[in-house]
Amino acid sequence: MKIIRLEFLKLKKKTRTWLGPVLVFWLMMIAYPLTVEFLQEKLEVGFFSVLWIAILISMMLATEDIFLEDFNDGTLEQIMIKTSSFSTLVSVKILTYWIFVGIPISILSFIFSFGTTEDLALSLMIFPLSIISSYIFLNLFVMGNALSLNKGSVLGALVTMPLALPVLIVLGKSIIAIQLSINYLGFIFLLLGCLSIIIVTVPLVVSYIIKAHLE
Amino acid sequence: MNNNYLIVAENIGYKINENKLFHNLSFDVAEGEALHICGDNGSGKSTLIRIILGITKQTKGNIKNNSSHGITYLGHKNAIKNYLTLEDNILLMELNDKEELNKYIEILNLRKYMDVIAANLSFGQQKKLALLRIFLNNSDLIILDEPFVGLDIETQDILSEFLNNQLKMNKSIIYTSHISCQIESKILKIN
Amino acid sequence: MIKKFIHQFASPKTYLFQVNKFYNYIFFISVFIYISSITWGLLFTPEDFVQGNSFRIIYLHVPASFISQSLYAAMAVSSIVYLVWRVKLAAYLVIAIAPIGAMTTFIALISGSIWGIPTWGTWWQWDARITSTLILFIMYLGLISFHNSFSNYEKADKLLSWLVIVGAVNIPIIKKSVDWWSTLHQSASITLTNKPSIDPSMLYPLIGSIIGFFGLILCLVLLSSKNQILIREKTKSWIKDYV
Structure with missing residues (x-):
């Protein structure tokens, strides 16, 4: 419990790290209509693709220096000496980032989809999708950033983006499912299934990766 | 003297990209003992400290850590x-x-x-x-990498005195330092 | 036990001398098989009923796309061997295979594009297989640039192995999901999956070309791993004697 409080304290003071990605997401969602002819129909065609990719990019930006600071100032070493495992730390970090970045972005995506489609039921269905997918993306990019710790986030994104592609496909399919009003819950459960596997494996793998970096 | 050894290292060596940093180092640290690791820049003092801490793995030899209350560590990076x-x-x-x-x-x-x-x-x-x-540690082994760098004379004295007291309390200390200090310790020279 | 066994038989030195011993045989046999099967395929098999002569590119395309995936599997196996038993040779193999994997994937993509122009009338189609091959290509390039960004080789090896294993778990997932994705979007165009079953007169040279191509790629892997050993073990005394 204490570790959650401390990670909260750290992230809260780093406004740039959590507010930055949320604002970039906002700007991307504003940038989209500006590139399309201003017709309601045309706006709706590509809207969800842009939404999912914007969530993906914001999560990438959010996790940019998730371990870098702790690595550079020696915090990771102190933790390793004490507990010799980073899995708890990793899970807690992902959770705090999700609360600070993932949830605001999901709320924004609800607002934006309501604004674009003016369909409340549809937008309410978008909200859980973005909440779950943002958590999955966070986990994946955390792994990428652990791999490319102190080598810059581009490398991390390059090696983890392929992992996120199947999730994007599922998200695309679920939009079609919503529009045809078939099997929406099935997709939610599919995503939750992915999330539950990722949530267990990523902290373990990342813990090994960080140890390899410290060596 | 007692025979309660906290750290026992036998013939440890370390290579990086197939270049030897040091090899065949053997030493031990008993309760209430201090070990001063000396060596030139780049001789691998910090690497040796990291091996003792269990962060880096030695490429050769064995090292055993018997401390029961954990290690308190302060290195160049101060967290x-x-x-x-x-x-x-x-x-x-x-x-x-x-x-x-x-x-x-x-x-x-x-x-x-x-x-x-x-x-x-x-x-x-x-x-x-x-x-x-360091001052509020509750472990039985204290490991310090260049603890005196950047400290004023007054604080250096406070630290030396504190460490000497810790030794009397049967705690063990391993440290590297360029500055000579008033801690009675064994010396391990690496080059 | 296993550890000792592997370490004995997988020392870079033994490996290097074994490679030197067998390399020429493998090379000439593969060249012979490949050349004879593509000669057979190009000159002596009849034209395809639907595709005319353009189908003959399969003697390059099919082996390349087949092997591009097997190479990734080989990398994954080596990575596991490296992480579990700390066999250095396995780590050398992983990084030796990566550029060759990228190259074969590239050949598969390019030959597929060339084939696509006369067959589909387009050089690119967002078909499931093509898309997942393209992703595989990018993954190979990612692995190479990842390994190159580290100055400490051992750290690079360890992290690369983790990355390769994570990728290996993901490749079937990508393939499945991309298949699934394209089933809804794909209109009725000719896809690789739906091609008519193949005539024996084309099949035998195709199998021959796969075996021959496989041998040639194996030769490249051997050379590239030899190269890795020479770079990485250059401080060892036996290398100095060897060179």
């Missing part, structure tokens, strides 16, 4: 968050003994900086802050 105030940084260190903490905050003259962001403190003041971890 201080630049963007947090001194008070928040102390909170992050998870130091439990509030009375002792207040005592050392007074001794080290840190009280008036409690609300200052760590980035605005001088190097020496940051180091003092990091030393709180």
